Amino acid sequence: MVQPLHYFKESASQTAGPYVHIGCTPNFVGINGVFAQDLGSGALYSEGANGERITIRGTVYDGAGNALKDALIEIWQADAEGFYNSPSETRGTADQNFSGWGRSPGNMDTGEFVFETIKPGKVPFKDGRWMAPHITFWIVARGINIGLHTRMYFPEEEEANATDPVLARVEHKPRLPTLIAKKEDGNTYRFDIRLQSEGETVFFDI
């Protein structure tokens, strides 16, 4: 025998279930009067924020091609200069008019989620190389036992995407387009997420 290591074990994940909105976006499901507003709703920026305003729309699909109408999506991203609004951000101070975090329950009839945000700047990888502008997504829902992490990259950033150290980790290059949003009208991007089979989105263990 040797000495025990005495690390604790992480609490096991469980599905968020079909009623995740009660806890995370109660006003959205008609439970009014408990919280003034749903956390993470509305634009990630407030007046005076730097950067290019963008809209992200998307839908999460299951392995049969059906839209999930009960998913909860969260995003986390840097500001226009590439700084995170977090105490762990040590390189500089993030834009105080930009939260960096948002949450969308999706449309209950179509499942489409929408985020009003700004286009993030580049963030350095641990070895100093630059990661291309990206937004971290986290998806939970009924039937998803542990939250799924992925990243959205931008289609017009071809050069930066080509040298992105995280995209480079994806061995099967035909899967890379699943991480790159499609540009729609104006400043709107579409980022659909496919949980399973044909066109399955790349998910990360981060």
Added chain:
Amino acid sequence: MTNKPPETGPFFARDHSIHPPAYAPGYKTSILRSPQRALISLEGTKSEITGPVFGHSLLNPLDNDLILNYARPGELPIGPRILVHGRVLDERGKGVDGALVEFWQANAGGRYLHKKESYLAPVDPNFGGVGRTITDADGYYWFKTIQPGAYPWPNGVNDWRPAHIHFSVFGHGFSQRLITQMYFEGDPMIWQCPIVKTIPDKAAIERLVAALDMTSAIPMDMRAYKFDIVLRGRRSTLFENRTEGN
């Protein structure tokens, strides 16, 4: 929040042997909602080791009192009154301060207040089933609520969820983001449940079962359950690499 400098190291790799796999066919909905390809492993970058922080100013006084936060004036919800409390820790045993903890649950009869819910047990007009709080400097949290009831769900013909409270927790980094469920000591339904059984490790299931805590019960008012939540630990970055405080 405390005055300690923020930690910036990457998180310990997640031990997937204690988490449910994506594909767990006993829980039918997971069949079409589970990725089939392997996850791409990625040691945390700035994008993962940072995360949103929510100040205590977010909270209203009744946010962690589900007995009162939806009740009509002069009325109270029906059911067993309980205090749920514990600490949010990381794998090193350190309390996680400033952690936003959100929780939601059914009422005493097992009925959720949700438009897509159609179980015949009635809604309690004085119970909303939602609350939130932020841990203190030691990682401690508490809330008051009504003990939820078991409820049936369309999985197997006769599947019932054990009494449970859903928890959503933010740590200090987005890698620590966790949603889980708390169960109650002694509930025989725990070991029948297909969602509980998605967890492959019995000890990991037991860590989601809150103990009855009579020490913290409030006499003639409410009993207590203690539920600690463990988030991922993190390495020190090199310049913080000293024995004390690690």
